[in-house]
Amino acid sequence: MYLFVFLALVLLACLWYIDKQTRFFTPAGNKLRVLEYHSISTDGFEDQITISKEKFITQLNYLKSEGYTTMWLSEIDDYQQKRKGLPPKTVVLTFDDGYANNYTELFPLLKQYGMKATCFMVLGRIGQNIDWAGKYVNDSMQLMNKSQLQEINSHIEVAHHTFKHDNYTKITLDEVDDDLKQSNAVIETEKLNVFPALAYTFGRYYRKKGEKQTRLFAILKQNGIKYAFRIGNRINKFPLNSFYDIQRTDIRGTDSMDDFKTKLRFGRNKLF
Template identity: 35%
Template sequence: MIYWYIFSALMLLSWLVWRVLVREKIPQLRVLMYHKVSGNGDRDGLTVPANSLEAQFNYLLKQGYTPLLLSDLLNYTRTQTPLPQRPVLITFDDGYRDNFTVMYPLLKKYGMKANIFLVPAFLQPEQAHDHANNEYLQLSDIQAMDQQLVEYGLHSYDHKSYKKLTPDEINQDIIATKRLLQSMDISYQPCLAFPYGAFPKRNPVKRLQFYKTLAANDIELAFRIGNRLNRLPLRNPLLIQRLDIRGDDPFEKFVSLLRKGKNKI
């Protein structure tokens, strides 16, 4: 019996070593999901303090990660243009104004790249420029950010959950989103982040219809949450998983999430 336990332990150890070694060799894409960035130290589930974001940027660079723009990932999926060895896609949802006032200076400082998923109904008029409660980006903010460092994607028209909408309502929502951004002369990539990370995933028929709706609207990349790493090549470009970077988590949680995600891949 003792030999059986020893044999089982050795087999388990061998499997764990193999799993780690193989996982390190599998090409993976990490997609980080942020929302707000605070310049005064505030932190919560959606708000990362500027000093924490700076530490995360610094860590990414020291660990050899290369930030991507959405167009880089599109080129990879369209033409198999090679990605760097440790690619990371940094994304921000909703288009908060602190993405410009707080995040963007850090982006320039560290030579990073980021992608902002916009909700056009949230964008602020220019006359609100001096208002203290001006929460979302303005057109001038978007125009001021270097297109070599920042690109934009879609995040629905007014942030309704796609899980609760009919296929026709989702279709109309995407059309309205693109139309309003075009009317504001905002350049965007054909990429969509689901509001709340939600989509009709339980019902196979509705899920297939959802993919068809995205494709009919020329959406080439779509993002949920999931908190897992994405093996390359992507199994489904319309269901890319993102890692939820929370402001109330310790730095060690960021490192762990970046390394292996919440669950095994």
């Protein structure tokens, strides 16, 4: 009898863990999938943050054929406020930094497929070439300008990706506060339509619960940020209970189509 109870408890623990990692047993309306992209190439080049146009089109065709619904964060927010379940197979497509090819390549494709995406824009670098360091970026990569940001809003919703691409764990919390204030000043001055959600650069934030995380989240709230996104590679349970550590699934240009399908379904490639 005791052995049976023990085995039953072990089984329940395993099922709980599997659902926590993959949302395999979570009802369809309670799954929030958020995919993370960056740049789209037209010459077939692919790396961790750049996907070829051809491969991205294949992914869009798959989403369409499988009946996925793309939504903006503002639409997700509406469901969240009403505490309603999402339409089955809801997915949020997000693009970080605001590369010019999000205007020249992504925007026309979204119009063609009748889909939506969110662009997390580096708001202090509008219309400029990037000036931050990274293995997969260089200073010839250009960001969208103001007129492009205004034109894309029929299919792309703009959100925050800091003022100048600072890693929030590498600057002081006072500097984080100043960064957000500068971003909001750009939005007001340039009269941009920007949804108050933030993607942490490099996916970095204070993950460990404690004073720094509490202060960071308070600063986000004080500056009007409703939601903040990390990486994490998991599907979120919806409605959300925590607003400043929402997980996204990193879609890399080097992913195979099987990788994409697995990540879309489970939020990640591997259970462990």
